[in-house]
Amino acid sequence: MEAVDLRLALGGRTVLDGLTLAAERGRTTALLGPNGAGKTTFIRCCTGVLEPDAGTVRIGGQAVGRALAGGRVGVMPQDSGAWSGIRPLEMLRHLAGLHASPLPVDALAERLGLHELARTPYRRLSGGQKQAVNLAGALVGRPELVFLDEPTAGMDPHTRRAVWALLRELRAAGTTVLITTHAMDEAAELADRVHIIDAGRVRVSGTVEELAADGRSLEQVFLDHTTSRIRP
Template identity: 60%
Template structure:
């Protein structure tokens, strides 16, 4: 999927403002605070919204002008809607499967997602979690080349969430690419090969979870020693962009770019001051730390 200089307005409000986004094979997670433009971006890529300017290509096709060629090749899980409220769950899933040449085994998919007990229940009478799982099943049953999943685990219990994660991993193994929007940082860290963070209608950071965590927020080194060490002398030994403090008696923290050289500096300083640290630990910043640093907003973890 390739998006270049995308602009989408609603009246006087610009929801997407010159956004660039490239999603390669694998799982791409799209993160952003409410109102950032991520839903509008994804819906434009799905062909549900027409861009005001810019270009969008999905599997090499324009999702608006070439919708007829694109639709059989993609799967879409909307956050809500897309299902006839009076239709039975099993009926809707089997109908969707018949629209495709080589669908997945419906019975196996039903069992995997825990939908067996509600097959004859109308959509409107399903619980929120059951509706989510049915929408996911309908999105993947046609063996799409690319599937859009909008908040696929919202409202699911832990067991159903893990089953969904396993399904996404299997899709990736089978060569299916996934565009995943989620509010759960752990979900993005667990599933995504690539993460795009959107804020203010633009992509403000993109990379693998490891790249973003390494290159975005700083890391923290902690060590324990005797109380009252001269932290000011430690600061002089550290790079200028680092901070150091005794947070509690005998508990020290260094914040900055933690690399082997800095670790050697700290251990050397300890040796010079006759300190044998009880423990030294390095804390890798999480994707949520990076998100908060870049956007100033929290997302559910």
């Protein structure tokens, strides 16, 4: 996946300001940035939800619409109110039915602890439980590329570690993964490459080892290259 010079203004505010980055095939790429930096907007441009004012996105050399139509892309949003009344396994079976060779629903649900939620409508799940359902929905179609927007937000440590293990397995199987996260340990554990963005631009990129080569932690590198929205 390659995005080049993406620009987008929403409500009179510049959200993406020449953002350029790539997610290497079969690797995990982490996108870090403060709230409002443009991370979710970037994913929406990469998945056809928003049309950038300028710039291009190519997925495996194809335009976004064509890649999506081919079932090559999975997307995990931060929340999915569209599924409000449906139960988790019903949702997964519906999504699985849209793909030619989906993952086995029961096995995926077992990995993410969803069987115990089988009778609970999506709207009544906790934040972490919704995230687990959203993740399963993004993966059930065996995508070649998956976008995960804060995949472990609200999860307890056990579930978080289980998700990490699953994402490592996806990478080992050749899936391209792009995650946004505020958890520096998550990025350090999972990412082959990290892009730190602020105000709609990439400020610094590299492997965790490259970014921390001078002895700074990844969090300190983040703080040094981004602007706080909170006044001390």
